[in-house]
Amino acid sequence: MVKRRGKLLVAQTVAQTPNRIDEFKPLERYADIYWLDKMSEEEQARVLPQIDCVYSHGWPNALDSKVSQMSSLRLYQAGNAGVNGLRFDLLGKDVVVCSNAGGYSDEVAEFAIGLMLAAGKRIVKFDRQIRAGLYERKSLDELGRQVALFKEATLGIVGYGGIGRSTARLAKAFGMKVLAFGRHPVRDAGVRLVEGKAGLTRLLRESDAVVVAVPLTNSTRGMIGKKELETMKWTATLVNVARGEVVQREAVYNHLVRNPSFFYATDVWWPGGDGAESFSPNLPFSQLDNFVGTPHASGPSAIVNGTVGNVVVENLLQYFRGGRLKNVVDRSEYY
């Protein structure tokens, strides 16, 4: 199927630098491009019914009402890797939704390894103690026993997509063995795939560090709870670069309080009362020595870097040319 000239609506972007706009250039051969925030009401009324393809980074509130006017909509291409924030209920059933999985892989993987080391090496803990004048000198033995070594240790990766694979590549350079829990069979050298409930249990039991990199779906929400935490080694480091809600908030808080050698490092947070992610939950994570928290900082560096657009633009080109789409989302997992 070769499509006629298309109409692409850019509903929301981040980083509207010329650099970013330039990335859409290759699409101009195949489609007219409209920017939602630059269209008058009249233009919208005329154009929206003809739009067959939307690209949006995040789901702006304005889309709630606009999307119902797009009677020709066929493809919704997200700029985000995780599409859990989309209003699937408002998108017509015949709209194909594609995520930007892979668009942030290397950047988020670097960050995941950074969190693993910052927590496991006790960098954040020691830095805080030194700054507060609370660090007590230890014998070399005692100090050495606190600091995790990752060479020859085992990394469990929960969610073996683009981020998981990039993380595995880095971990292998550290001499780590890698166990991966994913939906698709993998044949990466040095990575052992585990499957099903028993596979996840094995991964949690054998890993010295666990990186969570699953999308937030109906089946992953809360998948790491009390039982899973208690299956892990008491000295393990748990890293979350997925979404806060994959890990049960109260369960991990209680686990950290009781297990001071177990570390939780997260770049992602649980939604607060206002729906936005919350930096100050009721549970005082910020008082824990075995906690490391950063503000969703892993992905945006990819936006600045420009790599985020690569997958998106390639997918949009495939759409307009009638080629194969990547990252097609199973909507039943979200809605």
Next chain:
Amino acid sequence: MVKRRGKLLVAQTVAQTPNRIDEFKPLERYADIYWLDKMSEEEQARVLPQIDCVYSHGWPNALDSKVSQMSSLRLYQAGNAGVNGLRFDLLGKDVVVCSNAGGYSDEVAEFAIGLMLAAGKRIVKFDRQIRAGLYERKSLDELGRQVALFKEATLGIVGYGGIGRSTARLAKAFGMKVLAFGRHPVRDAGVRLVEGKAGLTRLLRESDAVVVAVPLTNSTRGMIGKKELETMKWTATLVNVARGEVVQREAVYNHLVRNPSFFYATDVWWPGGDGAESFSPNLPFSQLDNFVGTPHASGPSAIVNGTVGNVVVENLLQYFRGGRLKNVVDRSEYY
């Protein structure tokens, strides 16, 4: 030269667990082994003049007076990688001194990369801001611009010995280009050796992150000062896993105050008034957002791990068998 049965004095060890003592087992075939802290005064008076080989982790005060009694001493094998703490003035001129360079390489390299990421990814900074309730939400652009990406960035390694090489190996997995400043020619794939004053300047100018891993000698003391810091990129991350005194304390403090995007992450500290390394220098590093400090935590994990003994025991075996010694120190660099 095949030596007759030797006499080894273990002057000081860390981690005197059975595991560690067991490591000396292979030596028993070639030498009688004495432990300084287990000998009576009489035994010392009888044995010390016959000792031909000392192993010590650190230089205990007791050695000051004992070493002059060891008239047969031929080899001093340090347990430390850095031998700047030795009393070279008290060791006879014909005593060969060997360091334990390489004994901590992988462990310290893991830590160096951890510090690079904890600082460059702003993990320590953001974690502190979140805990203090001072983190201000940023646009994705703004946030992304603050977080360093190391893929395709350049790492400069000042001091290309065991730690430097291990660090390079990890950095290459991140897709980093590596410039190495060292004394010996290297032919490691993906590593470009720079030499001399001009080479160091080039390394400092071109690197996005710099890891300092030189021994502290007469020629490396204070080698990173105001001029070198100002040669570096304003957004660079400087990591020190060598010795505090390689970097000029006041120069780096002033540089950090004036350049908030330049980060200094150190596992090693400057000597305080009492000669011990100081966690609370007069310059308030602990108030700086662009500083990361840990308490000499990178090496001890190798002690616990047991890998520290590998190089030492192998070298001692070579000594007693009359083979080639590794890590022979040029005493003129220290005294």
